[in-house]
Structure formats: C-alpha cells, structure tokens
Amino acid sequence: MRQYLDLCQRIVDDGVWVDNKRTGKRCLTVINADLTYDVATGEFPLVTTRKSFWKSAIAELLGYIRGYDNAADFRKIGTKTWDANANENPDWLANPHRKGTDDCGFIYGKVARNFPKPDGGSVDLLRQIVDDLSNGIDNRGEIFTFYHPGVFDMGCLRPCMYSHHFSLLGDTLYLNSTQRSCDVPLGLNFNMVQVYFFLAIMAQITGKKAGQAYHKIVNAHIYEDQLELMRDVQLKREPLPAPRLIINPKIKTLEDLETWVTLDDFAVEDYQHHDAIKYPFSV
Numbered sequence: 126m127r128q129y130l131d132l133c134q135r136i137v138d139d140g141v142w143v144d145n146k147r148t149g150k151r152c153l154t155v156i157n158a159d160l161t162y163d164v165a166t167g168e169f170p171l172v173t174t175r176k177s178f179w180k181s182a183i184a185e186l187l188g189y190i191r192g193y194d195n196a197a198d199f200r201k202i203g204t205k206t207w208d209a210n211a212n213e214n215p216d217w218l219a220n221p222h223r224k225g226t227d228d229c230g231f232i233y234g235k236v237a238r239n240f241p242k243p244d245g246g247s248v249d250l251l252r253q254i255v256d257d258l259s260n261g262i263d264n265r266g267e268i269f270t271f272y273h274p275g276v277f278d279m280g281c282l283r284p285c286m287y288s289h290h291f292s293l294l295g296d297t298l299y300l301n302s303t304q305r306s307c308d309v310p311l312g313l314n315f316n317m318v319q320v321y322f323f324l325a326i327m328a329q330i331t332g333k334k335a336g337q338a339y340h341k342i343v344n345a346h347i348y349e350d351q352l353e354l355m356r357d358v359q360l361k362r363e364p365l366p367a368p369r370l371i372i373n374p375k376i377k378t379l380e381d382l383e384t385w386v387t388l389d390d391f392a393v394e395d396y397q398h399h400d401a402i403k404y405p406f407s408v
C-alpha cells in the first residue's frame with residue numbers, strides 16, 4: 126500500500142503535464158515505476174485509503190484468461206469495466222471491424238489465446254505456459270502477451286498491462302508483469318490486484334509455490350480531473366493493514382478457470398478501508 130501512495134505522491138510532486146489526444150484531457154505523468162507484491166507471504170496489495178472494488182478486478186482478469194471479446198460476457202462474470210470502451214469511444218463506434226453493441230474486438234485474452242501465426246492458424250499462449258509450468262519447465266520465455274500491433278485497429282483499446290512473464294526457480298513461481306500506460310487513481314487499483322491474483326492462481330493450478338510478483342509501469346499518470354481528489358482527499362488519509370485474498374482450493378486446472386469458477390470462489394478477509402472515492406473515468 127505504501128508503494129502505491131509513494132507513486133501517487135511522486136506524480137503529484139514531480140509529474141509533467143502531457144496532452145492526451147484520445148480523451149482530450151491532460152495527464153500529470155511520470156515515467157517508470159516498479160512495484161513488488163509478496164504473494165509468498167500473502168500480503169494482498171489492495172488499496173485501503175479508499176474502498177477498492179477488487180471483485181471487478183478479478184472478474185476482468187478471469188475474462189482475459191477466458192479470451193473474452195465482449196462487454197456483455199465481462200458483465201456476466203461481474204465487471205462493467207469494458208462497457209464504456211466497447212460502446213462509447215467514437216473511433217471504435219465508427220470502426221468497420223466492430224461487430225455491434227458490446228463488441229470489444231481483438232483485446233487482451235482474445236488475442237493471447239488465439240495469437241495469430243503468419244502462416245495461418247493461431248497459438249494458445251496460456252495453454253502452453255500452464256502445460257510447461259505444470260511439468261516443471263521454464264523455457265525462459267513463458268510469456269503471456271496481449272501485445273500484437275497487427276490487430277490494434279481491430280479492437281477498442283490497446284492492452285495496457287500487456288505482458289505477464291512467468292519464471293520457475295525450483296518449485297517457486299515468479300511473475301514479471303509489464304504495463305505501458307497506467308491510470309493510477311482508477312486502473313492501478315485493479316492492476317495491482319490482477320498481478321497478485323495472476324501469480325497466486327497460476328501457482329495453484331500448476332502445483333507450484335507462489336514467490337514474488339514484479340510489476341513494471343512505464344507511463345504512470347493522473348488525469349487532470351482526478352488530481353484534486355487524489356492530492357486533497359486520498360493522499361491525506363492513513364493506510365490501514367493489508368487484507369488477505371482467499372481462493373477456493375478446489376480450483377486446480379485451467380479448465381476450472383475456463384468453466385465453473387465465479388467470483389464466489391474468492392473472498393477478501395479483514396479488509397479495512399476508508400470511504401469510497403468516485404474518480405472520473407476517461408474514455
């Protein structure tokens with residue numbers, strides 16, 4: 126939690142104003158931040174200086190694991206986070222690749238679970254990684270990547286957290302996640318939960334111990350209409366002790382995640398937090 130608040134404070138103190146064309150807003154921006162989550166000791170990086178909607182974050186990652194490309198599917202598993210990008214971005218609404226209401230096109234898991242090959246066909250990156258890790262193999266390239274510039278014009282948004290690289294040392298699993306662009310008041314609340322959760326659940330389904338997750342952020346920003354709430358409200362609050370994430374131990378395979386798992390299979394224990402803050406969202 127401290128590392129999150131330190132990054133917020135650093136943006137407020139040292140950030141540089143950058144114009145953003147798509148949203149028409151300015152962002153106070155810093156370049157490069159490195160966050161670490163100790164999944165081994167179970168210190169869940171949930172923001173406590175406001176209420177964080179962690180279930181939405183897990184639902185979003187579950188949707189990426191399943192390869193979803195439709196905001197209605199994301200809503201069904203418990204998150205509305207793709208509604209605005211699927212249905213309110215004028216460029217995407219005018220894009221001939223959009224298949225209709227709620228279509229997100231080629232985003233995240235839709236790309237990575239069907240990664241197109243130049244000679245036709247596709248590769249399921251996650252299936253390969255789960256199989257390797259389950260067999261104790263780390264080929265030094267166990268990379269679940271959503272980044273495919275060839276399909277950027279066929280989706281409503283380029284991936285932000287675009288790469289998850291898993292590594293094994295003995296029977297301990299590590300994760301390095303990379304994010305190119307980060308809305309620190311809104312998106313990062315979710316992204317920290319997702320990086321922690323991804324390592325915890327991958328360790329569980331591959332039969333490994335979870336180690337540390339390392340989260341690299343390149344462009345970290347606060348939109349101009351979020352700054353006052355961050356500087357004058359959230360940063361004035363004292364952080365509270367970290368809660369714990371509980372995952373149903375019956376989840377044992379990738380197929381379990383793809384088929385029967387719901388948000389009822391996850392719980393957060395001892396979540397103490399300050400009041401919710403409603404930050405403006407930019408499409």
Ligand SMILES: Nc1nc(=O)c2c([nH]1)NC[C@@H]1CN(c3ccc(C(=O)N[C@@H](CCC(=O)O)C(=O)O)cc3)CN21
Pocket residue numbers: 177178181205206207210282308311312313314315402403404406407408
């Ligand atoms: N500008 C922007 N920021 C983002 O963080 C973001 C995007 N766009 N587009 C794609 C996804 C969608 N994400 C989102 C979308 C909405 C919330 C949001 O409204 N969060 C509220 C309420 C959450 C809830 O009720 O479930 C929050 O207070 O955290 C957060 C992340 C993260 N990503």
Ligand SMILES: O=c1ccn([C@H]2C[C@H](O)[C@@H](COP(=O)(O)O)O2)c(=O)[nH]1
Pocket residue numbers: 147282283285286306307308309311312313316
């Ligand atoms: O997981 C996510 C997804 C998105 N974001 C934020 C980062 C930016 O503010 C926007 C995306 O805009 P780009 O112009 O494509 O960079 O969404 C996030 O923080 N986390």
